[in-house]
Amino acid sequence: MKNGDTPETTRSLTLRDVSEASGVSEMTVSRVLRNRGDVSKETRKKVLDAAKRLGYVPNKIAGALASKRVNLVAVVIPSMSNMVFPEVMSSISAELEDTELQPVVGLTNYVPEQEEKVLYEMLSWRPSGVIVAGLEHTEASRAMLRNAGIPVVEIMDVDGEPIDTAVGISHRRAGRMMAQAILKAGYEHIGFLGTKMPLDHRARKRFEGFTEALAKAGCEIEDQEFYSGGSALKKGREMTQAMLERSPDLDFLYFSNDMIGAGGLLYLREQGIDIPGQIGLAGFNGVELLDGLPQQLATMDACRTEIGAIAARIIADRTSGQESEYGKRVELTPKIQYGETLKR
Amino acid sequence: MKNGDTPETTRSLTLRDVSEASGVSEMTVSRVLRNRGDVSKETRKKVLDAAKRLGYVPNKIAGALASKRVNLVAVVIPSMSNMVFPEVMSSISAELEDTELQPVVGLTNYVPEQEEKVLYEMLSWRPSGVIVAGLEHTEASRAMLRNAGIPVVEIMDVDGEPIDTAVGISHRRAGRMMAQAILKAGYEHIGFLGTKMPLDHRARKRFEGFTEALAKAGCEIEDQEFYSGGSALKKGREMTQAMLERSPDLDFLYFSNDMIGAGGLLYLREQGIDIPGQIGLAGFNGVELLDGLPQQLATMDACRTEIGAIAARIIADRTSGQESEYGKRVELTPKIQYGETLKR
DNA sequence: CTGAAAGCGCTAACAA
DNA sequence: TTGTTAGCGCTTTCAG
Numbered sequence: 001m002k003n004g005d006t007p008e009t010t011r012s013l014t015l016r017d018v019s020e021a022s023g024v025s026e027m028t029v030s031r032v033l034r035n036r037g038d039v040s041k042e043t044r045k046k047v048l049d050a051a052k053r054l055g056y057v058p059n060k061i062a063g064a065l066a067s068k069r070v071n072l073v074a075v076v077i078p079s080m081s082n083m084v085f086p087e088v089m090s091s092i093s094a095e096l097e098d099t100e101l102q103p104v105v106g107l108t109n110y111v112p113e114q115e116e117k118v119l120y121e122m123l124s125w126r127p128s129g130v131i132v133a134g135l136e137h138t139e140a141s142r143a144m145l146r147n148a149g150i151p152v153v154e155i156m157d158v159d160g161e162p163i164d165t166a167v168g169i170s171h172r173r174a175g176r177m178m179a180q181a182i183l184k185a186g187y188e189h190i191g192f193l194g195t196k197m198p199l200d201h202r203a204r205k206r207f208e209g210f211t212e213a214l215a216k217a218g219c220e221i222e223d224q225e226f227y228s229g230g231s232a233l234k235k236g237r238e239m240t241q242a243m244l245e246r247s248p249d250l251d252f253l254y255f256s257n258d259m260i261g262a263g264g265l266l267y268l269r270e271q272g273i274d275i276p277g278q279i280g281l282a283g284f285n286g287v288e289l290l291d292g293l294p295q296q297l298a299t300m301d302a303c304r305t306e307i308g309a310i311a312a313r314i315i316a317d318r319t320s321g322q323e324s325e326y327g328k329r330v331e332l333t334p335k336i337q338y339g340e341t342l343k344r
Numbered sequence: 345m346k347n348g349d350t351p352e353t354t355r356s357l358t359l360r361d362v363s364e365a366s367g368v369s370e371m372t373v374s375r376v377l378r379n380r381g382d383v384s385k386e387t388r389k390k391v392l393d394a395a396k397r398l399g400y401v402p403n404k405i406a407g408a409l410a411s412k413r414v415n416l417v418a419v420v421i422p423s424m425s426n427m428v429f430p431e432v433m434s435s436i437s438a439e440l441e442d443t444e445l446q447p448v449v450g451l452t453n454y455v456p457e458q459e460e461k462v463l464y465e466m467l468s469w470r471p472s473g474v475i476v477a478g479l480e481h482t483e484a485s486r487a488m489l490r491n492a493g494i495p496v497v498e499i500m501d502v503d504g505e506p507i508d509t510a511v512g513i514s515h516r517r518a519g520r521m522m523a524q525a526i527l528k529a530g531y532e533h534i535g536f537l538g539t540k541m542p543l544d545h546r547a548r549k550r551f552e553g554f555t556e557a558l559a560k561a562g563c564e565i566e567d568q569e570f571y572s573g574g575s576a577l578k579k580g581r582e583m584t585q586a587m588l589e590r591s592p593d594l595d596f597l598y599f600s601n602d603m604i605g606a607g608g609l610l611y612l613r614e615q616g617i618d619i620p621g622q623i624g625l626a627g628f629n630g631v632e633l634l635d636g637l638p639q640q641l642a643t644m645d646a647c648r649t650e651i652g653a654i655a656a657r658i659i660a661d662r663t664s665g666q667e668s669e670y671g672k673r674v675e676l677t678p679k680i681q682y683g684e685t686l687k688r
Numbered sequence: 689c690t691g692a693a694a695g696c697g698c699t700a701a702c703a704a
Numbered sequence: 705t706t707g708t709t710a711g712c713g714c715t716t717t718c719a720g
């Protein structure tokens with residue numbers, strides 16, 4: 001003991017070190033550190049003191065191997081750049097806050113093969129559950145998830161067959177709802193502006209639902225334009241300008257997300273165009289950002305916060321062996337927010 | 345074998361299962377699966393086939409314990425709600441892409457005690473390195489990090505004493521630079537609008553640098569206002585309105601972030617105020633979002649992308665035993681973007 | 689209330 | 705090129 005308490009070596013401290021420093025068996029030290037079983041007040045104190053003095057940090061790797069319990073929840077999402085996903089992450093984190101569980105993120109960039117790799121990677125840590133965005137996966141991914149023997153919650157979308165449990169909204173229905181609202185308001189010449197992302201299935205489904213509902217009313221999209229990359233706000237501006245120069249008769253623009261919608265809104269106002277009289281606008285997502293624009297953009301809430309919370313809750317419940325109050329498919333209902341750019 | 349290949353049990357497959365299924369020793373199976381050592385083509389194939397057929401997913405917990413190597417990098421940041429952090433995350437992820445390393449995030453909500461907890465939690469997984477936002481930590485956190493025996497990179501800020509390595513900008517200097525640019529442009533009556541976050545040390549330092557540089561020129565902030573929560577764009581509007589009603593003589597507003605700056609900008613334009621003639625504006629962060637506003641807001645790039653990339657590189661280099669090209673303190677230089685709201 | 693023994697699933701190090 | 709033997713640091717289980 002004469003050379004002090006600071007370990008000069010690079011080797012991490014072990015239970016054994018604490019055991020020796022406190023004169024208590026490893027087993028009891030372990031019990032104290034995990035608050036398990038009965039330990040006398042004195043031994044408890046001895047152990048805690050020693051652990052703190054040495055700066056002991058337990059090794060979860062070893063713990064997990066021995067106990068076969070890993071308190072991690074794998075969360076697999078496309079990206080961090082689309083504000084939507086950090087937001088679900090936040091709500092998952094919040095919901096898991098007062099459980100033992102800890103979320104761990106993996107990114108797929110919307111590429112199925114990358115998703116497969118990430119899932120493999122994450123499953124090899126034997127997490128307690130998986131939350132993954134979307135219902136579309138490679139067959140290998142589905143097999144992995146099915147065989148993992150842990151709860152799997154697919155989020156954001158319910159249009160499809162879940163592996164285990166799905167929590168989200170129907171994007172097809174969301175598209176349909178918006179189409180109906182637009183038609184009901186009397187708009188007839190509709191343009192669509194979106195992202196060029198064949199692998200964004202939710203955007204695709206919204207688009208399909210949208211055109212389908214229009215078709216049912218004998219209406220058709222008269223112009224459309226897709227972008228990729230760059231500042232969404234700016235793209236919204238540019239695309240709106242381009243589209244209106246090309247198709248000046250349009251009286252409504254449906255944007256696949258709020259940011260490009262906001263860009264279009266700013267542009268049209270600058271042109272002195274009357275919104276929603278001359279042209280109506282709508283976006284999608286209901287991002288908080290919209291509060292503060294000169295005019296409130298019509299949009300539709302994607303229920304991201306509830307989705308994250310419910311998904312996390314399902315994993316937490318199933319992990320702790322509780323009967324979950326949710327079924328195999330939890331469909332939330334997005335609400336249209338008319339804002340000030342869509343007549344009622 | 346007659347009951348098929350799909351495991352009905354909940355127990356995960358082990359190396360041993362693959363070993364038995366392929367008639368090759370566990371050790372060799374392990375070698376094949378990790379591409380280590382020489383293995384004959386045939387055995388390799390046998391093993392790979394068996395592994396794929398069974399759907400074997402290696403157990404990294406056991407692997408890590410045995411090899412004492414964990415390819416995780418702990419990334420500890422305040423939150424996901426401030427776009428800035430998902431952005432650094434993205435660049436860390438990208439930089440780590442073609443290494444063995446995998447980032448794992450932990451959130452602190454700007455609370456030092458929570459940071460301490462998160463660090464403890466993460467360190468207990470024995471990661472290969474830690475990237476943590478900021479230089480301010482509890483003494484216990486610093487001790488943990490110091491004793492962890494792994495590379496620790498503190499990011500976003502260099503104003504202070506790093507535990508190991510710091511990569512970022514000097515926010516004090518950033519504040520000073522902006523003050524100088526504003527004075528040089530001839531503005532004299534300056535208001536400050538920011539977030540009410542005593543624990544956001546970077547914002548605080550910018551503010552300090554800002555007022556310090558003003559003071560040196562015999563100038564003083566004439567009004568200030570702080571907000572918390574809500575839509576930043578909207579808050580920017582409201583605060584700007586409130587401040588100008590209170591202090592109509594101001595000729596410059598310095599916002600602590602771009603979103604509230606954008607709110608202010610939109611509001612002032614609606615009021616028909618001449619920017620930057622009558623009033624100048626500046627924000628901070630250089631978020632891409634700004635492209636697309638009716639007028640380009642003056643701001644200052646916080647170098648987030650480079651910071652993430654460099655931090656990740658440092659960890660990757662040190663982990664692979666390479667000599668890193670970076671020193672103990674990497675100070676990047678933010679550049680003022682004058683945009684169209686600050687006279688030159 | 690405390691301790692001793694066994695082993696989680698894998699890999700390092702050595703042997704064949 | 706392949707296999708064998710010991711653990712990695714902890715927890716489970718069972719005995720005191």
